[in-house]
Amino acid sequence: MAVINGSSRENGNTDALTQKAxxxxxxxxxxxxxxKINPIDDQRHDVGGFDxxxxxxxxxxxxxxxxxxxxxxxPVYWYGMSGVMKNFVDRLSQSLRDEKLNFKERMSxxxxxxxxxxxxxxxxxALSLIQQFQYIFDFLGTEFVGYLIGEANAPQxxxxxxxxxxxxxxxxxxxxxxxxx
Numbered sequence: 078m079a080v081i082n083g084s085s086r087e088n089g090n091t092d093a094l095t096q097k098a099x100x101x102x103x104x105x106x107x108x109x110x111x112x113k114i115n116p117i118d119d120q121r122h123d124v125g126g127f128d129x130x131x132x133x134x135x136x137x138x139x140x141x142x143x144x145x146x147x148x149x150x151x152p153v154y155w156y157g158m159s160g161v162m163k164n165f166v167d168r169l170s171q172s173l174r175d176e177k178l179n180f181k182e183r184m185s186x187x188x189x190x191x192x193x194x195x196x197x198x199x200x201x202x203a204l205s206l207i208q209q210f211q212y213i214f215d216f217l218g219t220e221f222v223g224y225l226i227g228e229a230n231a232p233q234x235x236x237x238x239x240x241x242x243x244x245x246x247x248x249x250x251x252x253x254x255x256x257x258x
């Protein structure tokens with residue numbers, strides 16, 4: 078199980094809710110902000126494909142692909158995913174063109190979840206973010222199994238929200254089944 082963490086703040090609400098949802102479960106965290114992931118020019122339709130980019134993306138995606146369950150954790154930023162998460166997702170286009178990576182086939186064997194936290198009625202306003210991930214996973218052939226939306230604003234507010242914590246506990250029970258297999 079891998080967590081692809083798109084938060085720009087360490088120990089923020091998204092991280093805290095993710096940790097609650099994964100309490101007692103073994104997983105690997107990939108904090109995107111700790112990696113250099115450059116934007117790319119869109120060369121999907123160029124004969125030669127994408128130019129090589131000197132950053133951490135290729136190594137990072139190879140590590141992530143070793144996991145069967147992927148959890149995309151991002152705060153709600155301006156009613157969408159964080160910038161660092163969006164930059165990572167944009168780079169998936171490059172992976173799709175990499176014939177030796179066999180990316181789409183490998184992604185079709187994975188299960189995906191989303192954990193997100195926002196402060197402005199996220200259980201309603203973050204649904205477009207959830208839908209965006211649904212479309213991404215549909216395109217990749219990845220099974221989108223579920224999502225968790227927490228509500229918090231200031232750092233660590235999530236730890237005082239009984240609804241978010243209760244939802245994280247339920248989410249934990251669902252995710253725990255992967256450790257039993």
